[in-house]
Amino acid sequence: MVSASANREFFNQQLALQSTKEENSVTTEFDMSGKVALVTGASSGFGVHFSKILAARGAKVVVAARRIERLEALVAEITAAGGEALAVEMDVADSESIAQGFDAAEAAFGTVTVVSNNAGVADVKSSLKTDEASWDKVVDTNLKGVWLVANEAAKRLVDAGLAGSIVNTASILGLRVASGQASYSASKAGVIQLTKALALEWSRKNIRVNALCPGYFLTEMTAPLLEIPQGKAFIDATPAKRFGEMDEMTAPFLLLASDAGSFVNGVALPVDGAHSIGNMH
Numbered sequence: 678m679v680s681a682s683a684n685r686e687f688f689n690q691q692l693a694l695q696s697t698k699e700e701n702s703v704t705t706e707f708d709m710s711g712k713v714a715l716v717t718g719a720s721s722g723f724g725v726h727f728s729k730i731l732a733a734r735g736a737k738v739v740v741a742a743r744r745i746e747r748l749e750a751l752v753a754e755i756t757a758a759g760g761e762a763l764a765v766e767m768d769v770a771d772s773e774s775i776a777q778g779f780d781a782a783e784a785a786f787g788t789v790t791v792v793s794n795n796a797g798v799a800d801v802k803s804s805l806k807t808d809e810a811s812w813d814k815v816v817d818t819n820l821k822g823v824w825l826v827a828n829e830a831a832k833r834l835v836d837a838g839l840a841g842s843i844v845n846t847a848s849i850l851g852l853r854v855a856s857g858q859a860s861y862s863a864s865k866a867g868v869i870q871l872t873k874a875l876a877l878e879w880s881r882k883n884i885r886v887n888a889l890c891p892g893y894f895l896t897e898m899t900a901p902l903l904e905i906p907q908g909k910a911f912i913d914a915t916p917a918k919r920f921g922e923m924d925e926m927t928a929p930f931l932l933l934a935s936d937a938g939s940f941v942n943g944v945a946l947p948v949d950g951a952h953s954i955g956n957m958h
C-alpha cells in the first residue's frame with residue numbers, strides 16, 4: 678500500500694515533468710529528421726507513398742521489397758528530391774532475408790527506429806477454392822511477415838537502447854469480413870491482434886506498435902476491381918462512394934509513425950471514409 682505522502686510526491690513529480698516539457702517543447706509536428714525508417718512493400722502502392730513522405734520530412738529511408746529495380750527507381754526519385762534512401766531486396770516471409778535487410782540498413786544509416794510493416798498480398802477466392810499454397814502465401818506474407826519484421830526491429834532497438842515506432846498496415850478486412858477474402862481477412866485480423874499484443878509487451882521498452890486499417894485505395898492490389906462489372910457498384914455502395922486518395926493516408930500514417938503520436942499505442946486506426954462502420958439493412 679502506497680502512503681498518501683508518497684502518492685502526493687509521485688503526482689508532484691509527474692506535474693513537474695509536464696511543465697518542463699511544455700517550456701522546452703520544440704517539437705515540429707510530423708518531423709522525422711534523425712529517424713531511420715524501413716518500409717516494406719515499398720515497390721508499389723502505399724509503400725511508395727510512405728517512403729516518400731518519410732523522406733520528405735527528413736528521415737533516412739530504407740525501401741524494401743522483392744522487386745529491386747522498382748526500389749532503385751524510387752531511391753533515385755527520393756534522392757533527386759533532396760532525400761536520403763537505400764534500396765534493399767527483402768522477402769518478408771523469410772527471416773534470413775529480413776535480417777540481411779536490417780544489416781544493410783544499419784550499415785548505411787544506423788539502427789532502424791521507424792518501421793512501416795506494409796508488405797501484403799491478397800488472393801481473392803472462395804474458401805472452398807483456396808488451396809493450402811494460396812493460404813500459406815497470404816498468411817505468411819501478411820501475418821508472419823509482420824511479426825518477423827517487427828521482432829527483428831525490436832531486438833535491434835532494445836540492443837541499441839533506442840525508442841521506436843512500428844506502423845503495421847492491416848485493413849478494414851481485419852475488422853470486418855467480405856466474401857472471397859477468408860485468408861486475407863484472417864491474416865489482417867491477426868495483424869490487428871498482433872499489433873495490440875506487441876504494443877503491450879514493448880511499451881516499457883519505448884517501442885510503440887500501431888496499425889492502419891485502410892479502406893479501398895487504388896493500387897495494384899485493388900486494380901482488378903476496375904476490370905470487373907461489379908467494381909463500380911461496389912465502390913458506389915460505400916459511404917464515401919469513392920476510393921481513398923493516397924494523400925488522405927499521409928496524416929494518419931505520420932501520426933502513428935512520428936513523435937507527434939508518442940502516447941498513441943496499440944491502436945488499429947481505420948482510414949476508410951466510414952466504410953468499416955457498415956450500414957444495417
Ligand SMILES: NC(=O)c1ccc[n+]([C@@H]2O[C@H](COP(=O)([O-])OP(=O)(O)OC[C@H]3O[C@@H](n4cnc5c(N)ncnc54)[C@H](OP(=O)(O)O)[C@@H]3O)[C@@H](O)[C@H]2O)c1
Pocket residue numbers: 717718719720721722723724741742743744745767768769770795796797798818846847848849890891892893894895896897898899
Ligand atoms: N489498396 C488497398 O485498398 C488496401 C486496403 C487495405 C489494406 N491494404 C494493405 O496495404 C498494404 C500495401 O498494399 P498496396 O495496396 O499498396 O498493394 P500493392 O501495390 O500490391 O503493394 C504490395 C507490396 O507488397 C510487397 N510484397 C508482397 N509480398 C512480399 C514479400 N513476400 N516480401 C516483401 N514484399 C512483398 C510488394 O512488393 P514486391 O512484389 O516487389 O515484393 C508490393 O510492394 C498491404 O499490406 C495491403 O494488404 C491495401
